[in-house]
Amino acid sequence: MSINSISVLSEASASSYEERPSEEGKILYLISVIYDGEKKSAVLRFYNPNTGKMEFIQDKTGHKPYLLTDASPEDVERIVPENFKHRVLKAERVEKYDVLSDRKLVLTKVEVSDPLAIGGAKPKDLRTMLKEAGFNVWEANIKYYDSYTYDIGLIPGMPYRIKGDQIEPVASMNEEEKREIEKIFGEEGEKVLEIAFEMASMLRHPVPKMKCAAIDIEVAAPAFQVPSPSEPKRPIIAAAIVGDDIKRVYLLKRGSDVVLSEDFEVIQHEDEISLIREFINEIKKYAVIYTFNGDNFDLPYLAKRAKELGITNTGIRLETDRALLDEGIHIDLYKLFSNRSIQVYVFKNRYLGYTLDEVSEGLLGEKKVDIGSHDIANLPPDKLARYCIQDAKLTFSLANLLDNGLLKLLFIFSRISRMSLEEVSRHGISQWIKSMIYSMYRRRNWLIPNSEDVTRIRGSKTFSRAIIKGKKYMGAIVLAPRPGVHFKAAVLDFASMYPSIIKRWRISFETINCPHEECKMNKPVEELPHWVCSKGVGIVPEIIGVLRDLRVKMYKKMAKNERFSEEERNWFDTVQNSLKVLLNASYGVFGFEEFPLYSPPAAEMITAIARKAIMSAVREAENMSMSVIYGDTDSLFIEDAPIEKLQELERRVEASLGIDLELDKVYRYVVLSKLKKNYLGVTEDGHVDVKGLLGKKRNIPDIVKKAFFETLDELSRARNKEEFEESKKKIGEIIKKYVNRLRSREFEMEEVCFRSTLNKRLGDYVKTTPQHVKAARLLEERLNMRIVPGDVISYVKVTGREGVKPVELAGKQEVDVDKYIEIMRSTFQQILDALDLDFDSLAKGKTSESLEGFL
DNA sequence: ACATCCCTAGA
DNA sequence: TCTAGGGA
Numbered sequence: 083m084s085i086n087s088i089s090v091l092s093e094a095s096a097s098s099y100e101e102r103p104s105e106e107g108k109i110l111y112l113i114s115v116i117y118d119g120e121k122k123s124a125v126l127r128f129y130n131p132n133t134g135k136m137e138f139i140q141d142k143t144g145h146k147p148y149l150l151t152d153a154s155p156e157d158v159e160r161i162v163p164e165n166f167k168h169r170v171l172k173a174e175r176v177e178k179y180d181v182l183s184d185r186k187l188v189l190t191k192v193e194v195s196d197p198l199a200i201g202g203a204k205p206k207d208l209r210t211m212l213k214e215a216g217f218n219v220w221e222a223n224i225k226y227y228d229s230y231t232y233d234i235g236l237i238p239g240m241p242y243r244i245k246g247d248q249i250e251p252v253a254s255m256n257e258e259e260k261r262e263i264e265k266i267f268g269e270e271g272e273k274v275l276e277i278a279f280e281m282a283s284m285l286r287h288p289v290p291k292m293k294c295a296a297i298d299i300e301v302a303a304p305a306f307q308v309p310s311p312s313e314p315k316r317p318i319i320a321a322a323i324v325g326d327d328i329k330r331v332y333l334l335k336r337g338s339d340v341v342l343s344e345d346f347e348v349i350q351h352e353d354e355i356s357l358i359r360e361f362i363n364e365i366k367k368y369a370v371i372y373t374f375n376g377d378n379f380d381l382p383y384l385a386k387r388a389k390e391l392g393i394t395n396t397g398i399r400l401e402t403d404r405a406l407l408d409e410g411i412h413i414d415l416y417k418l419f420s421n422r423s424i425q426v427y428v429f430k431n432r433y434l435g436y437t438l439d440e441v442s443e444g445l446l447g448e449k450k451v452d453i454g455s456h457d458i459a460n461l462p463p464d465k466l467a468r469y470c471i472q473d474a475k476l477t478f479s480l481a482n483l484l485d486n487g488l489l490k491l492l493f494i495f496s497r498i499s500r501m502s503l504e505e506v507s508r509h510g511i512s513q514w515i516k517s518m519i520y521s522m523y524r525r526r527n528w529l530i531p532n533s534e535d536v537t538r539i540r541g542s543k544t545f546s547r548a549i550i551k552g553k554k555y556m557g558a559i560v561l562a563p564r565p566g567v568h569f570k571a572a573v574l575d576f577a578s579m580y581p582s583i584i585k586r587w588r589i590s591f592e593t594i595n596c597p598h599e600e601c602k603m604n605k606p607v608e609e610l611p612h613w614v615c616s617k618g619v620g621i622v623p624e625i626i627g628v629l630r631d632l633r634v635k636m637y638k639k640m641a642k643n644e645r646f647s648e649e650e651r652n653w654f655d656t657v658q659n660s661l662k663v664l665l666n667a668s669y670g671v672f673g674f675e676e677f678p679l680y681s682p683p684a685a686e687m688i689t690a691i692a693r694k695a696i697m698s699a700v701r702e703a704e705n706m707s708m709s710v711i712y713g714d715t716d717s718l719f720i721e722d723a724p725i726e727k728l729q730e731l732e733r734r735v736e737a738s739l740g741i742d743l744e745l746d747k748v749y750r751y752v753v754l755s756k757l758k759k760n761y762l763g764v765t766e767d768g769h770v771d772v773k774g775l776l777g778k779k780r781n782i783p784d785i786v787k788k789a790f791f792e793t794l795d796e797l798s799r800a801r802n803k804e805e806f807e808e809s810k811k812k813i814g815e816i817i818k819k820y821v822n823r824l825r826s827r828e829f830e831m832e833e834v835c836f837r838s839t840l841n842k843r844l845g846d847y848v849k850t851t852p853q854h855v856k857a858a859r860l861l862e863e864r865l866n867m868r869i870v871p872g873d874v875i876s877y878v879k880v881t882g883r884e885g886v887k888p889v890e891l892a893g894k895q896e897v898d899v900d901k902y903i904e905i906m907r908s909t910f911q912q913i914l915d916a917l918d919l920d921f922d923s924l925a926k927g928k929t930s931e932s933l934e935g936f937l
Numbered sequence: 938a939c940a941t942c943c944c945t946a947g948a
Numbered sequence: 949t950c951t952a953g954g955g956a
Contacts, residue, residue: 422939431955512939550942557941560956580940670939677939685940714956715942759943759956774944774955781954838953850948850951885947908945 107245109252110137111290112238113411114502115227122196124230126249128242129411131290134369136409142247145230146171146193149200149222150178150529151212155190161215162208169199170208178529181592182539184619187529189220197226221530228517231500232524239496239503241287254283266635267628273621277522277628281498285632285657289493292369292411295325296478297361299380300470302459311382314390317354318383319459320466321361322474325368331471332357333463343464346471355391358384362396366409370489372481374438374473375416377508381405404508413492413507415441415480423511427663428484428491434780434839435872442476445483450476487656494660498629511667512677518664519679522621533678540595541683545610546690554673555686558715559693561700563754563761565916568711569803570722571752571763574732574743576695578630578662579716580669582741583691585627591672591681592620607690612683626668633661692716699735699743706731712754712761718743719752750801755912762913768798776909783902785833786909789820793910810917814924817910821925824899824906834897835876835889842871853877857888864891 110128113136118125124141153161155173162170172193180187194200194208200222201209209222221229231238241252255263259282267278300320303309309316322331329346334354342348351357362384365371373380382405385398397408406412418424420436433444442448451469453461461469481488495506499514500521506514523530546556576582583589587606596615604616637658641651671677673685692715699718703710706727712719720728728745735743749763749771759774772778777790793813800806823829838854844862847855857877861867865888869875876889880896887896907921914921 510938515939548941553941555941558956560942667939670941673940674938689941757944776945779945779954841953847952852947852952854953905946912944 107243107248108132109241110244111241112236114238114504115231115236117197117226119196124227126236128244129290129292129369131292134293136369139244139249141230143234145233146195147197147200147226147229148191148193149209149212150176150189150191150220151217152187153190153212153215153217157215157217158190158192158212161211163211166199166203166206166208166211169195169203171195178527180529180531181619181621182531182535182597184597184617189529218532220532224520224530228501228520229524232521235525236500237284237497238500239289239493240284241290252287255279255286259286262636266631270627274624274628277624278632281628281632282636284497285494285637288653289490292489293325293367294370294372294478294481294489295323295328295365295368296372296374296474296481297321297323297365297376297380298373298470298473298477299361299384300458300466301383304457304459309379309383311379311386314383314387316459318358318387320470321357321384322467322471323361323364324471324474324478328364329471329475330364331467331474332361333467336463343467346467348467354387355393358388358391358393362388362393362398365407366397368410370411370413370481371407372413372415372477374477374480375414376412377404377414377417381407381412404504406504411503413481413503415477418488418507419480421510423663423667427666428659434874437872438473438476440872440874441480446476446479448476448479484656485652487652490653490656491660494657495664498660498664511663512671512674515664515667515671516678518625519622522625526621528621531679533680536591536679536681539597540591540681541612544682544686545612546686554682555689556693557689559696559713560715560758561710561713563712563756563758565754565756567751567753567806567916568719568721568749569751571711571749572720572723572728573717573746573749573763574699574720574728575717575746576692576699577634577742577744578665579692579695579741580688581626581630581665583688583695584623584668585630586740587687587691588614588618588620588623589684589687589691590620590622591679591684592622594681594684594687606687607694610683610687610690612687614687626665629661629668630665633658633665637661695739695741698739699731702734702738703731706734711752714759717746719754751806753797753913753916755916757912760912762794762797764798764800770794770798775912777912781836781838782905782909783834783836785820785824785829785902786906788833789816789906790909792816793913810919813914813917813919817906817921817924820906821903824902827894827897827899829894831878831889831892831894831897834878834902836878837874837876840869840871840873840875844869853879853886856884857886860891861888 108130110130112126113129114127116125116127121140124145126139128137128139130137155175158170158173170192173190175188176191178187178189192208199208201207209219212219243250243252263278263282264275267275299318301309302316302319317334319334320331331346331348333348333350334357335350335352381398382400385396385400388396399406399408416436419441425431425433429445433441439450451472453465453469492503492506495514496503499506499517501514501517520530544555548554548556593615595612596619598615598617601616602613604613606614637654640646641654641658669685669688672681674680696713696716700710700713703718703720708723708727708731709721710718711721732743747765750766752761752763754761761773762775763771772794776782777787793816796809796812796816800809840854840858844855844858854875854877858869858875862869877886878889878892879885879898879901880887880892881898882896910921
C-alpha cells in the first residue's frame, strides 16, 4: 500500500470525535498541566470540544517534584536541616543512563512536597543546600509541570479518552499507516522506528474547533503617559472584543454622547464596575483569547483594576511576565510575532517591527486608527470606540491568518515539544527543541545533563576560524559567482542539508568527542580534531532524522497529492511547514550559548561537513565537465547541462556522500553579479527571483525600487538570447526616465524616503550617529514625538550641513537630487555589470555599444 | 535569546 | 576601519 492511499483524517476527524456516544467515555484535548499550590499536586487542564469549556482533572498518580543528586540518601538526611525535613518526602537510589560518560549511574532521587522546595524556598532550597555541601545535582531546573508532563508521558495538544478514572490516548494509527512508516523507517533500527511511530501518530490527529476572540482595552491616561498595570489608577474607558460571532465595544459613559455604529455593537456603561464585570463575563465564553501585548498590559491592567474596584473572580491569573486565563487559552500575539522563527519562516519576513501597527501593515495591509497626537482620554466617544475596536479587529485578523493555520501550527509545535499552547506561543525555538529532547530523555530514563557538564566533558573549544570577526566558528561556504548572464542554469541543492548531516554523520552534543577510545579514529573531516561516536549512542540524530524524513518522504508528498481532500492537504502542508521550522533551527541551537545543550564542537563539525560536501559536489560536477557558476551553503548553480547529466551527478553525489542532492529549479537565465548572494534569475514561467540586490532592500526609496522593478519586468519578458538583447536596450530608457524625474523633481516626498529601523534606544547610539538616528532625534526635538526601538524612521537626504531630515520636516526643494542619482547608480550597477552596461552612459543617453566603438 | 556569511552607506 | 541595517 502506498502513501497515496492512506486516509489519515477521514477516520478520526474532529467532528467524528464529537459524535461518539458517551458510553465510550468522552474525548478531551489536553491543553496544559498546571500546578495547584493548595492541593500540592499537578492538575491536567483539558478542552472539551462538545461544551467548549475547560475541564480540570487532578493528578491521581501521586507524582511529586524531585531532583537527582550524587549525594547518598544518608547525605541528604544529614544535610537537610530540621525545619526543612517535612518538605523532603523521600530519598531513594535510582539508576540513570548518562550519555556523556556512556555509563549507567546510581543516583539519589529526592522527592519533595512542593516545587519551591527544590528551587525557590527561603532561606535556602534543597538545590542550593546540596551544591553548597559539595554535591552535584541534576534536573533541578526543570519546571514542575514540564517534569510531570514528561514523566507521565503526556502530550499537550493531543486528544485523550476519559473513562472514569482512566485517561487514555485516543487510538492511534491503523495498520496501513503503520506499514507505510515501516516502509520508510524499517531499515533504520528499532529505536528509529519507535520514534517514527510516535511522531507520526502525534501528527495525524486534527486540531479541535475552538471559539476564539481578540480583546483590547483603553485606559484614560494623559498624552505621552503610558498607563502602568502596577498602578491601575486610571479608569478603563473602552474595552473591545472581536470574534467570529461578535464585534462589540464597551464604553464608559462620559458626557451624553451616544455612539451608534453599523459595523459593530456599542454598549455604554454608566459605571466602570459594571463595564468590567460584563467584559470579563464575555471573555469567559471563549476558549481562546488573543491579545496584542495582553501579558504585560491588557490583562494585568484589567485584573488589577478589577481588584481595585472590588471585583473578585476575574478568571485572570497573573504571573511575573505573563497573564493566563482559568477558563481559556490566552495567546499574546505580540510575543508570538516577536518569535524569530515565526517571523522568518512562517511569515517570510513580511513584517519588520513587532508593534500591532507594523505587523498588521505587513501582513494585513491595514493600520490602526490614526489619532495623531491626540489624547486617548479626550477622544470623542465614537472615535474612541473605533480606535479600540480596530485594535481588537486587527488582533483577531492576525490570529486568523494562514486560513486559521496559526492555531494548528501552535498545536503541532505543542505536541512535538510537549509544551502547552501558552508556553509554545511565548517562547523561542531553542526552548521548544530543549523540551522535545528533555521529554525523550525522561522517557528513556536517560539523565538530562547539566549544561556545564556537556561543555566540560565534550569540549567548548572550537578549532575553525570564523570569516566574520566576533563569530565563534566557521560557517558555510559561498562560491565566487561567475559574473554575467547564464542561460539554462540549473539549481541543485542538498535537501535540508544540516539536518541531513546530523542524521547521516550522527552529529550531536551526545556523539561528539565521546569517551570511547575506539571512536577517536572516526573523524568525518581532517581539519577538526573532533571525533564522532561510532557506537550508535545518542538520540538527537534519530529525532532530527525522523522529523526530516517524515517531512520529505511523507508530508510534503501528501500535501501535493490530489487524492486527498483539500482539508487534508492543508493539514499535511501545515505539518510539513512546522517540521521545516524545527529542522531549520536544529543545527543553530548547538551554537547558541544559552541553549542548555550548547555544544560548539558539534556546531562546527556540522558546518565543516557541509563545506566538505558542497566542495566534493563541485569537484564531481567539474569532473563531469559541467560548469559550476555559483553556489551558496547547500546549492550549486550549473550552466546549460542536459538533465541526464544532472541526474547522474545527483546519483554520484548521493552514492559518495549519503545525503540527497536534488534538482530544485532551472532558470531560463540567471544574471550573476560579481558579488556573492546577489543575483537575479528568471524561471521558465517568467517569474523573477531576486536575491540580495540593493533594488529589493526595503530601506531604499520607492522611486529607486520602482525603477528597479520596471527593469526586472522588462528582463522577465526575454525568452531567448535575441529577446534578451532587446531588453537590454529598453533598460537604458527606464534609467533615463527616472534620472530625469529626479533632476526635474517630479516626485512625491514619499517616493524619496529611506525607511530604516531603529534597533536601539536613541540614547544608545554612542559610537556613531547613523542618518536615521539623526532624523529620529529631529523628530523628538521638533515634533515632540517619542521614538522607541523598533520604530521605522522615514527620512530624506537634503542639501545642507546635516544632510538628512525626517520626511515630516523636509520640503521638495531641499531634496539632494544628486545623492539619489548616486543611489540609483549603485543599485543598477549591480546588475548592469553583469550585462556589460554602464549606468552613466545609459543615463546620459549613450549606449555601451557606441562607447565600445569609441574606445 | 537558533547559527554564520555577505553587502552597502556613512561616520 | 568600524558601526549599523538589511539580506541569504
